Amino acid sequence: MRFVESPRMLAAACVAGLGLALSMAATAQQIDYDSARPAALRKCDEPLHRGRVEDARACLRPLLRDAAPVIRAEAAWALGDLRNANEFFREAAAAEPRATRPRVRWGRMYLDASQHADAAKLFQEALNIDKGDRGARLAMARLMAEQFDGDVMDQVALLQSEDPGQVETHLVAARVSIERGELDAAVRSAQRALTLAEQQKLPPVEAQTLLAAIEVVRNRDPGQWTRAVLAYNPRYGTLFERLAHFEVIRRRYKEADVWLKRAVAVQPDLWSAQRELGLNMMRLGQMTEARAPLVAAYEGDPFNTTTVNTLRLLDSLAQFEIIDTPAPALKLMLNKSESGPLRPYVEKLAQESMALFSKRYGYTPEGPVGVEIYPNHDDFAVRIAGLPGIGLLGVTFGDLVAMDSPSGRKSGDFHWGSTLWHEMAHVYTLGATRHRVPRWLSEGLSVFEEWTTGPTPGVSIGPNVIDTFAAGKFLPIAKLDDGFMRPSYEGQVQMAYMQAGLMCLFADQRWGFAKLAQFLRAFNDDAMTTATAVRTAFGVSEEQFDREFTEFMKLRFQAYLTDPKRWANQMQRAHTMLEARNFPAARDAAQATVMMLPEFTSEGSAYEVLAAAEEGLNNTAGAIAALTAWRKAGGWDPAGLRKLGALLLAAKRDADAAEVLAAVNYADPLTVDGHDQLGALLLAQRKGPEALREYQVLLALQPLDTAAANYGLARAYRLTGDAAEARRRLLEALDTAPNYRPAQKLLLEMTGDRTP
Amino acid sequence: MKPGMTARRIACIAMGLLGAASARAATQVLVVAGLGGETQYEERFTQWSQTMAGAAITATGNKDTVVRLAGEAATREAITRELARITRELAAGDQFMLMLVGHGSFDGNEYRLNLPGPDITGSELLALLEKMPAGVPQLIVNGTSSSGAVAEKWTRANRVIITATRSGGERNATRFAGYWAEAMTQDAADRDKDGAVTAQEAYDYATRKVADAFKADAALLTEHAKLTGSEPGRFVVARLGAAALFASDPELIALRRQQGGIESRLAGLKPLKTDLPREEYYNRIEPVLVELAKLGEKVDARLAALGVKSGGGNAVR
Incomplete structure (x- = not known):
């Protein structure tokens, strides 16, 4: 996966609109563990939690006429009538302007409907009334956990200390621990939740579902727990939907497909599972088959934005051309309006990557690798997440890559060739490990391949990365996944990408690529951890790896780290002098800046200033040398490449010019x-x-x-x-x-x- | 050959070229660069107007019939004076071309070209244009912002109007004029490679370039150029390379006449393109094209004798 913009975009992308988007249909309603739950509702809990739908409905319907709007709201929600529930909650909140519970429950309804922004507003409203309200704090923690938004464990621990008997805090802790790979802790939390649920005669199914998920994550049979859940509630499709969730976040889409089919088999009206089944089929490249569950989801829940967006996207696929290539086999999906000019470059680059990565990682995909390229970024975003507004450039689902087209962004905004190269590396690192590779390593190897074998070779990084390292914000290797999964500061996801790439670069230079590839393949072992793999492949402890990596960083970036302020001053001076047409001074400052951090090649780099200063001094050879060095360091901006090409042509270096101009096609092919x-x-x-x-x-x-x-x-x-x-x-x-x-x-x- | 041109039309052009040389028919050109307001615009407008005027000299073959008003000289008074002079000098068989560069504005009723001193309005410009002899074909290129406001008001027979925008509401500084100027110097604009860039070719070039530029910036297109009037291809706005020699060297004039005859035969075959299988069509045109190519060798030889190196199309360098 390649990011652009802020990682917080992911969270923003989960916002599906305002209250009106709430559907009329049933969702997987979370169990209310609150001991303050009104007694009127409790009498319906037994049939509701046991999956006896008609009994539950018969019990709930009379509550729709209850005098208390919050009771009517809860009943309507449980009956799947979210629109009326919404109005009843509004009434309840208005009737009790200082009450937190109606707002928390109202927000919970939005949370269930994945309308996270609306949920957050209501939880915050409750916290504004009473900042210590445990219900609101717990709901907020659950929301943050679902959004992978920062570390919620401190908040959860505090809630547990305040109310050790609250089941849900242990459930949230278990869930977060699973996602972090801390499975022993996850078992303890889930077991505690199960014990408490049984003691309090609350449904055990959520705790059992998490225990089943832990077995799945440990690549073991979760049968003991799935049987227990179904014995309690034979229609509890959420069980399998949740197991599929933990497969999807580990990018095991084939396995998720199995669980999702079981989810809709036991509970056909679990529209979220129908939707997820369709989306997951699309991840597997089964575009035609995906329509049926998505249509089913739409018919049951016609207002869900993700479902509607995705069905519209499927309808628009007639505008795309499917191209099957000879070996190494690709299935290209390109928009008809640009397949002519794009295909030659996409096909060539993808096939080059396949030939290379097959050798480097000792893996060959069984079937063709799918490459879908979307000229409309919102279509791409819907393709990968069902919603527009995602700050991503490309995504890999196993043997399928989806990405933005160069036509979808301003020229120079992104290098589509590098993005494709990055994603194709994922195909191989995922495939070589049966999707068992940790997120950080797959991303790190993709970045590493961009830097070393891709169409823009060169370790291109900015000073902010080195500053982050110097500030001690790089993560230990064993914890690097947290940087991707649970960023704790703005921009950490991008930093995690860079750190992962640098760690792979270090390992390659320290032990050689064969060991790095061996390190990757170690994850084929289902029980493998990063720490064990480090010991197995590199023969050092994880602590030793971290220490040596730190020394590597200090040595490589010594010139910059010695005096970062000087770098910034020299950079500013280079630009100022160039603007003042003081070319000798601009050249000197630019040269000093390049020497301190040759890896900085982005817009406004010292290489550009140096080339312009050399031109100003009528030194064409110097300008060529500056831009050649920029390119070698990873510079790729099409304007810079065209400038270099023109200078080379003027210098009668036609062969070099052709090579440079050919490189433009991987950044800006449609001009x-x-x-x-x-x-x-x-x-x-x-x-x-x-x-x-x-x-x-x-x-x-x-x-x-x-x-x-x-x-x-x-x-x-x-x-x-x-x-x-x-x-x-x-x-x-x-x-x-x-x-x-x-x-x-x-x-x-x-x-x-x-x-x- | 220009798309959609008939054989009769080609013959007319060929005759027109010859007529221009023999009967002293003239093309009067006025290029106006309005006030830039900021340095970057002042520089752009100056440069674009210089290119347009320079190209007009290659097109007319006579620098005395090309006038450029820019900077402080581009006043309402000067424009009025020059248009009055041109009106007096225009005769039957002549052409007139007006090119406006700068910032235009439209208040809902009236278009204005921003000039040093008082602006000139669309109504005032129209009144001056209307005084010109009715039989003289006019090409008006208004490359300013809001220029679309005048397109309909200025329409009349024998006048081709090109505006950078489709309405007065498109108020952003335009890119069209820059690409129009670029077309004057680019082989790529001369699509039929006859060495002459016509108003139609320049318009097509500039509109495509504007669209491409906005697309490259992933920006919404904020200007939509508009062409009204018929036969814009009759106005040659630039000649590339040695094409201008065709109007002055007797031997080249004779060769051009022969070329015109062969081109007429080719034009006669053109309708078959949609009816015949492609290979059959190629078989029909190939011998005619070979004949034309052999004539091209004679043109090259003559140009060599005149000390000019041959290059692309008639755009001999």
């Missing part, structure tokens, strides 16, 4: 300008197939100057030995521009070829 020039350079180098690709792409981009494009294509076909197609293209060029002299000359040459 008409440049393909003609590159095609001509490739023709001059007698690289027929490459030139053919450029002119084919140019024509696919529907240029105004079709005569020139067809003429180039004719020459490329002729170079590749296809005289018939060369003639067709040439005559097409002359049909548009009869007096086009270069084409006329080629025509005479070619007709001369045919004349004995």
Whole structure:
């Protein structure tokens, strides 16, 4: 997965709208463990929790006429009538402006409907009334846990100390512990929750579900617990939906598919499970099959934003072209409006990555690898999360990669080639470990591959990464997953990516790539932990690894770490001097800045200033050297590459220019300008197939100057030995521009070829 | 060949070129760069207007019929004076081209071009244009913001109006004029490679470039250029390379006449493209194209004799 913008976007993406989005349908209502639960409701708990639907309904319906709006609200909610429940809760809150419970329960209803922002507002409202309210604090903790938003364990521990008998605090603790991989702690919390539930005659199913989940995460049979849950409530589909959740967050989509099918089998009207089944089928590339459960989810819950968005996306797939390639097999899904110009580059790069990663990781996917590219970012976001507004560039679901198209973003905003390379690395690291690789390692290897083997080789990182390291905010290797799963400060997810990449870089340099690959493969063992894998593959303890990594960082970034302020000052001076056209001073400051942190290649880098200063001093060779160094360090901005290409052409270094201009295609392939020039350079180098690709792409981009494009294509076909197609293209060029002299000359040459 | 052109039309153009040389028909051109307000706009407007005026000289072959008003010189009074002079000098068979660059505005009733001193309004400009001889074809290129406000008001027979925006409501500083100027110097704008960039070709080039630029910025298109009037292809706004020599060298004029004859035959075959299988169509046009190519060799030889190196199309460098 590749991020852009803030990791908090993930949380924001979970906001599905306002109250009106609440559906009329049943959701998986969380069990209310609150001892203050009104007695009127308790009498219906037994049939409700046991899955005796008709008995529960018969018990609940009379409560819809209860005098207390909060009772009516709870009854309507339990009956699946969320719209009325919403109105009743509103009434209850208005009637008791200083009461916390109606607001907490109201928020819980939003939480169940995955409308997290609305839930948070209501919990906060309750906390504003009484900041110590345990119900509100617990609800907020549960919300944070569901959103993977920061560390909630301190809050949970506090709640446990205040009320050791509260079942739900132990459930939240168990859930968070599972997600952190702290399974022994998770067992203790879930067991405690189970004991308390039994003692308080509350339903044990949530605790048992978590115990089943722990077995699943330990790759063991959860049968003991699933049988117990179903014995208590045979219609408790949430059990399997939850097991699927823990498979999905570990990216084990095939396994999740099995659980989700069981969820809808035991509880067909569990619309959230129907929806998740459809979404998961899409993760598995089963786009056609996904429609049925999504339609079922829609029919039961027509107002769910994720379901509606996803069905709309499925409807729009007619605008895409499916392309099956020869081995290494790809199944490309490209929008018809851009498949012509994009396909050659996507196919080439993806296949190069497959050939390389197969060797490096000793794994070959069984079937074709799917690559879906979305020109509309919101379509991509819906594809991966059901909702627009996700700050991601690409996502890998096993053998399927989905990502943004370069057309969906401003030129220079992202390097689609690196994104594809990154995601393709995931295909192999996931596949090589049967999806058992820890998140941090899969991301770290993808970043490492970007830096070392991708289309923009170079360890490109900014000073903020080094500053974070210097501030002691890098995580120990055994805890690095927390940086991805539960960021505790703004920007930590991006830092976790960089740290993971740097750790892989360190391991590669310290022990060699063979050991790094061995480290990855160690996770094929179901019981493997990061600490054990470090010992097995590298022969050191995790503490030793962390110590050596720290030394590696200090050494590599010594020049910057010695005086970060000087770097910032020199950078500022370089820009100021350039603006003042004091080129010698700008050059000196830029050189000093580059020396201190050559890894910084982003917009405004010292390399750019250096190149501009050298140009200002009429030193073309110096400008070329600066931009070449920038590129070698990982710089890829299309404007910078085009500038370098132009300088190389001016210096009559055509072969170098062609290589640089070809690299532009992996950043900005859909701009008409440049393909003609590159095609001509490739023709001059007698690289027929490459030139053919450029002119084919140019024509696919529907240029105004079709005569020139067809003429180039004719020459490329002729170079590749296809005289018939060369003639067709040439005559097409002359049909548009009869007096086009270069084409006329080629025509005479070619007709001369045919004349004995 | 321009898309959609008939053989008759091509012959007319060929004759027109020759006529321009022999009957002293003139194309009068006025380029106006309005007030920029900021340095970056002042520089842009100056540069664009210089390119347009320079291209107009290559198109007309006569620097005396091209006037550029920019900076402090681009006043309402100066524009009025120059248009009055041009009106006096225009004769039957002449053409007139007006190109406006700068910031325009529209208050719901009246368009204004921002100038040093008093602005000039759309109504005032129209009144001056209306005084020109009715038979003289006019090309008006208004590349300013809000320029779409004048498109309909200025419409009349024999006048082609190109505006950078489709309405007065498109108020952002435009990019169109910059790409229009760029078209004057680019082989890519000369789609039929005849060495002449027509108003239609320049318009197509500039609108495509504007769309591409906004797309590259992932920004909403805030300007939609508009072309009203017929036969914009009759206005040559720039000649590339040595094409201008075709209007002055007798041998090249003769060769051009022969080219025109062959092009007419090609144009006669054009309708078959949709009816015949593609290969059959290619077989029909190939011998004619070979004939034209051989004539091209003679053109090259003549150009070489004149000391000019041959290059792309008639755009010989």
